[in-house]
Amino acid sequence: MGIIFSVLFYAASVLFVVALGRRIFKYATTPAPLVIPTTPAPMTWLGVIGRMLREVVFFESLFKGNKWTWLFGWLFHFGMLIVLVEHLRYVSEPVWFWVASIQWLGPYGGMAMFVGLAGLWVRRLVVDRVRYISVLSDHLMLGLMVAIVGSGLVMVYVFPTDIVMVKSFMLGLIKFDWQPLPSDPPVVVHLVLTLVLMIIFPFSKLLHAPGVFFSPTRNMRDNPRERRHTTGWRSDAHPEK
Amino acid sequence: MTKPDFETPELTLTQDVPAVQPGAMEHSKPFVAKxxxxxxxxxxxxxxxxxxxxxxxxxxxxxxxxxxxxxxxxxxxxxxxxxxxxxxxxxxxxxxxxxxxxxxxxxxxxxxxxxxxxxxxxxxxxxxxxxxxxxxxxxxxxxxxxxxxxxxxxxxxxxxxxxxxxxxxxxxxxxxxxxxxxxxxxGKVHKIGNNLGLPKPALADTLDGLEEEVKEDIGVDVKFPLDQSGADVLVIVPSADFFAEPHVDGLIGYAKVFHQSGISWTLSSYASEAANFGIFVGNYENMQKVAERIRTAAMELGVKRIVVGECGHAWRVAYSFWNTLIGPFDFLDPKFPIPQHVCEFTNDLLSQHILRLDAEANDDKIVTFHDSCNVSRGSRMGNQPGGQFIIPRQLLRAACNNFVDMSPETTHEHTFCCGGGGGLLTDDLLELRVKGASPRMNALQRVIEDEGVTHMAAICAICKSQFSKVLPFYGMGMDMIVSLHQLVGDALVLDNGH
CATH class of the missing domain: 1.10.1060 (Fumarate Reductase Iron-sulfur Protein; Chain B, domain 2)
Structure with missing residues (x-):
């Protein structure tokens, strides 16, 4: 059990890093030929950093767009942030103090994720416009996340698993000293689905995570008169005059 | 007007979101190019x-x-x-x-x-x-x-x-x-220089006519110079400004502003178009080729500045793209923004007290302002973000005593397109244009009922043409839509006291 999972973990991690890295490389190296920030837009890099922070921390544009989607989306993502930090205790020894200090928040983070996902899924099913634009993968993605969060919460509240053993497995992965893993169904489901998530991440709409940082309508400065922007095309269609 | 074969949406004052109706516009498509x-x-x-x-x-x-x-x-x-x-x-x-x-x-x-x-x-x-x-x-x-x-x-x-x-x-x-x-x-721009295919003699003739008209109207010799080498400013306007209503009143407004400012200016017959439909078809080369005429004209005429007239997408192309497409503009005077919007130009003169506006001239109107989409979300005016909202309103407040805004979810960055932008201002898409205008019409109807608004000012040739066409479908007068610089021109105090 431990060995199979160890191999799967390495494979999924390599795929995740390589495929995601390639995608990010593609975004970073494709030119943005014209100045296209959605205006009003900041005129300086500092302003762009502020806009981007508001976008990824507060979901500023989504807030303007739809309050319900914003609420559920924000609950889900910030629940996830808490849970990810909380989970760092499985890979740190001794546990970093800032990770230890938020352990009590973990279950609430999980619940926030659950509520967020449920709300988003209900919208997807109930609002006719959102139902129209949804395809199977949109529902499966929500199902996958619900199952990961659900199995996690089940371990917290219903069938506790041997987390000391889980931690030694995780630390073993890092140190290349493979250890066994508990075989309780919740932990197996939780980990298998997390691996699935890592594998599909670079090939799915989860690319919105790196994508937002490369969005030219959000990361460009509004200064075309002050500074000449060039297309960045290798064979520039217009020679310098 | 022939009876259309579609129904104009009902005005609801508040914007309702319709239920999904698959295929509702499946029949709508423009004529294919020959x-x-x-x-x-x-x-x-x-x-x-x-x-x-x-x-x-x-x-x-x-x-x-x-x-x-x-x-x-x-x-x-x-x-x-x-x-x-x-x-x-x-x-x-x-x-x-x-x-x-x-x-x-x-x-x-x-x-x-x-x-x-x-x-x-x-x-x-x-x-x-x-x-x-x-x-x-x-x-x-x-x-x-x-x-x-x-x-x-x-x-x-x-x-x-x-x-x-x-x-x-x-x-x-x-x-x-x-x-x-x-x-x-x-194609017409590539060949002749403007969207209308208006050759130089026709253009010169039109401008002469305008000079006479203004002279008759207010008794002042306001000039509309064409191809004047050595002028300070090349003014690039959408060609609709040359004769379409209410656009031409905007052009007269710019001319009055220039006249009163004493700054020499000229139009160009070679680059007689601010519009650049290259952006609409998404083709860089065509957009560049259209823009290139303006660089050429500016260099040949030896001007120091370029000012762009009231046209939404043209301003986006000019403001956001020109420097990339046809820059660098090292042959122009760096003391002024390159290019400069005519609203920025007029606003600067007002703030320097070179111009004086007498808002009483527009006391017969209650005016609102339609933010044009491309100006609002694809460009800027002035030296701070959002200047594209502030400057036109400053001008309107200076030119009119009665100015009111439409509801905030329909103005500034949230503004609705007039329904005719992006290369859709054609009669083979009339149903789409009428229906697409309904969100703006709803907001307009509200200020008409609540505030008694009589006119809506715009700074875009497409908006002006589109509204002239679709306002009657909603039971409003086509002359409700006016050029911002018409209001400015009417309020402008000229030397002879007008």
């Missing part, structure tokens, strides 16, 4: 035999040259925030007019041919083969988007459907299916 109009722009005259291959090659090409495309096509999570933001969806209920669904027309093909998931599991991720039906849908629905960028304001990833529409149209044109209206117009 071979001559295609070829003049460097596109094939008719659908090429290997269109599928050509289309996919073009898509591959665009994915490598515009970062917006891979980022936007990958990032959408189908959250639905944009679904009730497009004026064409609000006006028609056709789900393919929801921005995300419009993007999906291209995204589904992108997924099928350019992503791992779509190659192996097309059904799962909504990937589709590129078929003639898909091409047909592209043609219909990429000509039901006015590239106004309203959706991009609300998207958590800033996905701008205008970028997708431009790519879609460019691919279509590249396989031989261009839009007649836009391509014919671009």
């Amino acid at each position: 071979a001559a109009h295609q070829e003049a722009l460097g596109f094939p005259g008719e659908l090429v035999d290997n269109w599928k291959e050509v289309a996919l090659d073009k898509m591959s090409d665009l994915l490598k040259t515009y970062r917006s495309l891979p980022v936007f096509l990958d990032s959408c999570v189908k959250c639905g925030a944009c679904t009730d933001k497009c004026h064409y969806y609000l006006g028609t209920g056709d789900p393919k007019n929801m921005p995300v669904a419009r993007q999906d027309l291209l995204r589904s093909v992108y997924r099928r041919y350019f992503t791992v998931a779509g190659k192996f599991l097309p059904k799962l991720v909504g990937a589709k083969d590129l078929t003639e039906e898909v091409l047909e849908d592209w043609y219909k629905y990429y000509h039901q988007c006015s590239e106004c960028r309203r959706c991009s304001v609300y998207c958590p990833y800033g996905i701008d459907t205008a970028e997708i529409t431009m790519a879609g149209r460019e691919i279509l044109a590249s396989v031989g299916i261009g839009q007649k209206y836009s391509n014919e117009i671009i």
